[in-house]
Amino acid sequence: MMTIKDVAKIAGVSVATVSRVINESGYVNIDTRKKVEAAIRQSNYSPNEVARSLYKRKSKLIGLLLPDITNPFFPQLARGIEDYMQENGYRIIFGNSDENADKELDYIRTFVQNNVVGVISSTNFPDSGAYLEMNIPVVFLDRTSNDSPSVYADGRKGGRLAAQEMVARGSSRITIIQGPAHVKPAQDRFQGAAEALAEMGISYNVIQTSSFSYTEAGQWATELFERFLDTDGVIASNDIVASAVLREAHRLGKTVPEDVQIIGFDDIPLSSLMSPSLSTIRQPARDMGSAAARLLIQLIEQDQVEDKIIQLPVSFIERETTRSRMETSKKG
Amino acid sequence: MMTIKDVAKIAGVSVATVSRVINESGYVNIDTRKKVEAAIRQSNYSPNEVARSLYKRKSKLIGLLLPDITNPFFPQLARGIEDYMQENGYRIIFGNSDENADKELDYIRTFVQNNVVGVISSTNFPDSGAYLEMNIPVVFLDRTSNDSPSVYADGRKGGRLAAQEMVARGSSRITIIQGPAHVKPAQDRFQGAAEALAEMGISYNVIQTSSFSYTEAGQWATELFERFLDTDGVIASNDIVASAVLREAHRLGKTVPEDVQIIGFDDIPLSSLMSPSLSTIRQPARDMGSAAARLLIQLIEQDQVEDKIIQLPVSFIERETTRSRMETSKKG
């Protein structure tokens, strides 16, 4: 590998001068600049980021911690982040936490060991202290913690929306699938749906689940109809579980949405390609990702930021697992 | 941040000694070791990887380049890689290439700028020279290049399998969806299917596609049935497109698999949750990922490797978009 020294030699100047033209810092004569630039081109030199990072005590690296990239919601977040970071010259060190505190800690440690200048984390332990001790900007994504910088969608609202749309479309024997207890956003959704239903005076069933895994999704769908065969509306904890429910409904000979309506959560890309396509509460995942990236960069490069806490709106995506809306109670 | 110097001061020894206990290199008296270890614990010190990397001219970082993490096949690869790397103390710098040569080059450059010790790449340009010039181990994943280290599934065989299973299950008016021309594995599949069909003396239709994007998948499905309404067997270029075809078939009032059989490719996690669940040619994506990681680490740490080229088997996953096999021509 070429070093700044090699370039200096070729150009017949000192390393300091080369450094100046690279960083456009300090004065440098137009002619010597030409020489240096020529030398750089000729030698195909590009600066060693490690040395830079060592000297400046900060890199162009950011750490990204996601629960499981295999869950289709997270790649969307990751993409939003990566694109924005890429455009701004930052690179990403990525890790899956599996919602496991130790693994998370391990990653955080190596992040700081590598001089990352910031981290974006979708953690269930935002208050673990590890984040504070880092002493570098952190933004929590799809998660919240007091008034720490964070980007998230309004899960509670999403839950409410799902409940309202379901009721407005005529379901009355509704089952809510409650996501994993340790995943905050999942609980927000549940709470939103539950409280909206309560406000409308509609009783509901609840199925408890303990993960978002593909393999278990089928089991919960099975359990759901075993316990509540006559349910006519399912509010799922995410689109994966919703798919499983849709599948199980079919297997039992039910037609969707006539016999059972189903509403998912997230709006993962595949939900529109299923048949019937999945009605769902959309989280603008990619936007959440880029918003988080943008916020983190502000935190890194400026001392002032517009908003430390960014809540993005969710929306109901009407597709084929819900019926058309009944105009039951029109006011006015 | 604590440095080795701080630790040395606390322990009342020199930095060299501290370094020795950290790296278990050279002799160090049992008692002074105790002292140093205590100092490390007390100060919560962990070595600066950047400084290490600078000195040793190699890091614990590896570069990972994938076309698009948003395509459900790639997170599986990524997971296989990440898990294996994590266990072995390596971290990943990740980038999406979008199959764009410039973006790829940009990433490769920053990889070497950051002293990565190896890269795993799913590139369409394995022979671009950029990979050779890097002078660090590269393994191509889901791709091949002469006798460069690589890990991939037998796409040709997969295509053949799909064709054979489709025919054995009674389809005769078969349509193959041909994936993007610039994506080698997609062409392998196509070729395999086409040649198997040819061998069996069965004619077929072909639909050309130019990407694996979700949004366009629907259009191709539409085009497929517009042009070949009476097709009774579709061999799709991947599971996403297969989903779109399934959906379109339903929309047109066709029943699957009675009227049309559909076989996908990849076996993404959601394919088993669809209804009907998707018959598909499975690529062991996660295993491919860990195999690539394993191979890369061998390449990095040893001079000899078992096999530079690893081909993993594909398999037909029989689910609900294909009928049961007709025992047409039983020999013996």
Next chain:
DNA sequence: TTGTATGCGTTATCAG
């Protein structure tokens, strides 16, 4: 068994 000094590739300070 331990300590001192050097260099890894950069940037920034300070003379010139």
Next chain:
DNA sequence: CTGATAACGCATACAA
């Protein structure tokens, strides 16, 4: 406008 040089944090060769 340009060039020595120190320092970033660490690992190693060499002394002691």
